[in-house]
Amino acid sequence: MTTRGEIASIITRSESLPEGPLQVQLLEEGVRLADEMCDMELQILTRQWLISACFAGGEPDKLLVAFSWCVAKCDEHESLFDMELLLWHCKHVLGYPTMLPQISREQIEQITTDVLERYRRHGASPRGPYTLIMSSRFSMGDSEEGKRYHDLWQDAPRDWWTEPEDWELFFEVDYLYELEEIDRAFQLAQPMFKIGERGEIYPWLVDLFVYEMIRRGDLKRVANWHRRVMRAFADNPKHMGKMARQIHVLTLTGNFTRALSLLERCFPWRMKSRTPGADFFHDLQAWCAMRLILQQGEETLSLRLPDEFELYRENGHYDTQDLATWFETSVRHWESQFNARNGNAYFTEIVDDSLTMQEFAGEYRIG
Numbered sequence: 448m449t450t451r452g453e454i455a456s457i458i459t460r461s462e463s464l465p466e467g468p469l470q471v472q473l474l475e476e477g478v479r480l481a482d483e484m485c486d487m488e489l490q491i492l493t494r495q496w497l498i499s500a501c502f503a504g505g506e507p508d509k510l511l512v513a514f515s516w517c518v519a520k521c522d523e524h525e526s527l528f529d530m531e532l533l534l535w536h537c538k539h540v541l542g543y544p545t546m547l548p549q550i551s552r553e554q555i556e557q558i559t560t561d562v563l564e565r566y567r568r569h570g571a572s573p574r575g576p577y578t579l580i581m582s583s584r585f586s587m588g589d590s591e592e593g594k595r596y597h598d599l600w601q602d603a604p605r606d607w608w609t610e611p612e613d614w615e616l617f618f619e620v621d622y623l624y625e626l627e628e629i630d631r632a633f634q635l636a637q638p639m640f641k642i643g644e645r646g647e648i649y650p651w652l653v654d655l656f657v658y659e660m661i662r663r664g665d666l667k668r669v670a671n672w673h674r675r676v677m678r679a680f681a682d683n684p685k686h687m688g689k690m691a692r693q694i695h696v697l698t699l700t701g702n703f704t705r706a707l708s709l710l711e712r713c714f715p716w717r718m719k720s721r722t723p724g725a726d727f728f729h730d731l732q733a734w735c736a737m738r739l740i741l742q743q744g745e746e747t748l749s750l751r752l753p754d755e756f757e758l759y760r761e762n763g764h765y766d767t768q769d770l771a772t773w774f775e776t777s778v779r780h781w782e783s784q785f786n787a788r789n790g791n792a793y794f795t796e797i798v799d800d801s802l803t804m805q806e807f808a809g810e811y812r813i814g
Contacts (some may be wrong), residue, residue: 449480449483449484449804451486451489454489455478456774457474457476457480458477458492458493458495458496460473461473461477461496465682465683466500466503466504466683466685467503467683467685467798468506468684468719470503471500471501471504471506471662474493474496474500475497475509477493477727478493478497478513479489481499482587482807487520487524487527488527491520491524491528493608495517495528495533496512496535497509498510498513498514498517498536498540499536501513501715502536502539502540502543504685505686506685506722507543507544507546507547507682508547508721508723509753510540510543511544512539512542514536514767515535518561521533521700528642529585531608531765534565534569534571535608536559536575537562537566537576538562538579538608539579540562541559541562541580541583542579542583542586542800543581544558545586545724546709546722546723546787547708547722548781548784548785549723549725549788550788551788552788552789552790555583559576559580564574566608568766569612570607571605571607571608572604572609573599574600574603574604574605574606574609575610577597577599577603578614578618578714581593581596581597581600581618581762582621583623585622586595586792587785587788587789587791588792589789589791589795590625590626591653596709597622600618607677607799613639613648616635616638616639616648616798617636617639617648619635619651620636620652624655629659630684632655632656633659636652636656639652642653642742648652649675650675650676650678650679650680650689653676654676654689654692657669657672657696658804660672661696661699661700662804662807662810665810666809669696669700669811670700670811670812672814673693674813675688681712684716684719684720685689687713687716687717687720688725688728688732690709690713690726691729691730691732691733692732694706694709694730694733695735695801695804697736697740697813698736698808699804699808700812700813701808701810701811701812703740703743703745704814706736706740707740707748707750710750711750711751711752714752715753716729718755718756719767723784723785724785725763727778727785730777730778730781731774731798731801733770734774734778735801735802735804735805737767737771737814738771738802738805739805739808741767746768747764747765747766748764748765748770751763752765757773758770758773778798781794782794782795791802
């Protein structure tokens with residue numbers, strides 16, 4: 448029979464694992480054992496650890512299941528919950544439902560209302576949640592709601608649950624970028640760029656501005672940024688979309704061999720992903736890369752791709768156009784799903800913007 452000590456050991460072991468699937472799997476085992484014990488305190492504890500691991504590891508479907516369970520039980524067993532931690536989880540869950548088109552706008556609004564009500568009930572400022580709600584509304588193409596939550600964020604007081612100042616600055620930069628005030632956004636970001644690689648926000652800024660630097664022809668900066676992104680994001684499937692953007696960046700700068708190597712590295716994540724938003728962005732960047740490779744006259748490619756891929760070839764030889772078509776089909780599928788849920792054509796705009804980047808392709812060796 449499982450003991451409380453064994454559950455504690457699982458949690459301790461999870462802390463030593465890198466963020467990602469192994470950590471999530473271990474804590475899922477902890478949840479299963481706690482459920483078998485019918486120990487409510489341990490059921491809550493293991494799920495709160497699991498929520499944190501799913502957030503860090505990019506598994507929103509599992510996060511939402513564990514979070515929903517905790518919210519349902521909280522009203523019955525509030526004394527058993529770490530309410531400070533639960534409020535952090537409430538805030539962080541706000542960004543994930545928009546990545547799942549099967550979650551309706553009505554359900555997203557219900558989640559938003561519930562989170563804000565829990566903050567109000569516990570006397571916490573909604574400033575932190577407002578930043579995540581703002582970003583999520585922009586991610587659905589709802590700029591008016593994004594602007595409204597930006598204003599609410601700016602007016603709300605700071606408290607313990609508020610994002611650190613450097614992250615708040617990043618959200619303001621991102622806000623200006625969404626409004627297409629690129630020069631203002633870039634100027635506001637300069638203090639964080641000057642901190643350089645020592646700053647936690649640096650790779651996120653790089654991901655935000657990299658296309659703009661390609662448009663401006665600043666390929667030397669793009670090359671330096673690529674190395675930083677790889678160091679920050681290469682080991683966690685949560686960042687599959689950001690890694691895929693670098694596949695596109697490498698093809699836009701003429702580094703085709705490195706781009707294909709990175710595709711081989713990311714594709715196992717893609718095959719295991721259950722996050723449509725991440726799948727969309729990965730496949731969009733890969734499709735754009737295949738288009739550029741086809742322009743180079745490369746009709747066949749030698750790749751090591753997972754055998755669960757439906758176009759898998761044991762000999763590793765792939766028709767480039769077949770790959771491009773597979774990625775395009777996936778992109779168009781998710782594009783229509785997200786547009787239908789969001790009630791607009793925002794994801795079509797994302798596709799069109801990405802496809803037009805090939806106009807700015809150049810040559811710059813990234814070693």
